[in-house]
Amino acid sequence: MHLNEIEPLIKTKIRTTPYHLNLLSDEERILAFYEAIKEKAEGTIYDIGTGCGILSILAAPYADFIYAVEIDHTAAKHAKSNLEYFSNVLVINKDAKEVTFPKKADLIICEMLDTALIDEEQVPVLNSILKYLKKDGEIIPQKILNGAEAIDMERENICYEDNEANENPNYDVMSNFKIYSEIDFKKEIKEDVETDLEFKISKKGSVSGIKITTFTLLTDHLICGPTPMLNPPLLIPTEKIKVDIGDIIKVKLIYKMGGGLDSIKTRIEKVS
Ligand SMILES: C[S@@+](CC[C@H](N)C(=O)[O-])C[C@H]1O[C@@H](n2cnc3c(N)ncnc32)[C@H](O)[C@@H]1O
Structure with missing residues (x-):
């Protein structure tokens, strides 16, 4: 299946909320997940945070059985409707941390990603369900990498960079970029993060913030x-x-992964 096959499915058939429609419209995201699913999907699969069920739709042809879990009532209702023709998918409308799965998983797909995993429950959820993954089981995504650089920013509050800002950002990059952490989802993850980032300044002026960029490794080569x-x-x-x-x-x-943006604290000092 290529994008031209997924596209009509996305635009015409899927019932969705406005938020999940935005997720569906991000072709690069969907196609990357689809590549990973084609490679890894087999046996018993959990699709955690299924939303309107898109990743289960893509995985169902390869799976023996999928448990598709969604906390939001409206999204789960749409997922049930979107997945009703797949006899090998069960939609569960519950917090994934509270689900008792009857079978261990060969693959867990968990897309509750957000930058540095701060504002979504990816880490608390995976920490809670990792016991259900078979010893040789796999997780999509496999890892994330977080990087940071010092910036001089106009805004005084924490914010995400919007897409148009790529052309004309409202901040100046003031230092080198460095990867400061790698999170492997197959391991128990410490939710509290405290790290000292050192940057070498590349421009005269002011530093008034940092920019965090997260890269997602869906598989070891994607x-x-x-x-x-x-x-x-x-x-x-x-x-x-x-x-x-x-x-x-x-x-x-x-910050605390899953603790929300309010958990972020910073302290800045000049070393030399
Ligand atoms: C980023 S969306 C991904 C939706 C869909 N899997 C996709 O790829 O388009 C994350 C979903 O996880 C759900 N979610 C968040 N916390 C959850 C939890 N603790 N248990 C189950 N679902 C959760 C959200 O309601 C949301 O629908």
Whole structure:
């Protein structure tokens, strides 16, 4: 199946909420997940946070059975309707952390991604259901990588970079970019993050924030994102400090994965 086959399905047949329609319209995201599903889908599958059921629709032809779990009542109702012709899919309208699965999974698909996994429940949910994954089972996505750079930003509140801003961003990049963490979903993950980020300043001026970018490894050779609906970069204000080329600055970054954007705290200082 290629996009021209998925497209009519998405536009005409699927019942969805406005939010899930935006997710469906992000072709790069859907096609990347579809590539990963084609490669990995077999046996018993969990589709966690199924939304209107799109990833279950793509996985059902390859699966023995799919448990498609969705917390939102309206989305789950749409998923039930969209998936009614698949006899091997059961939609469960529940918080995934509270589901007792009757069979272990060969594959868990869990798309509750957001930048650095702060504002969605990907990590608490996976921590809670990892016990149901078979020893040699797989997870889509497999990993994420988080990177950061120092910026001088106009806004004073935490915000996502919008798509149009790529052309004309309302911040200046002031330092090198560095990958600061790699999260492997097959391992139990510590939800509290506290990290010291050191940046080398590449421009004279001010630093007043950091930009976080998240890359998603759907499989070990398929990297996706950021895309319009998958992990848009996150701009986080800090105190403002004056900097010169070659200065080293340190930003302490604290947050809780699944704890929401309010859990983010920063402290900035010049090291040299
Ligand atoms: C980013 S959307 C992905 C939807 C769909 N899988 C897709 O790829 O288009 C994440 C979905 O996870 C659901 N969700 C969030 N927390 C959940 C939880 N604890 N248990 C089950 N579903 C959850 C949301 O309601 C939302 O529909």
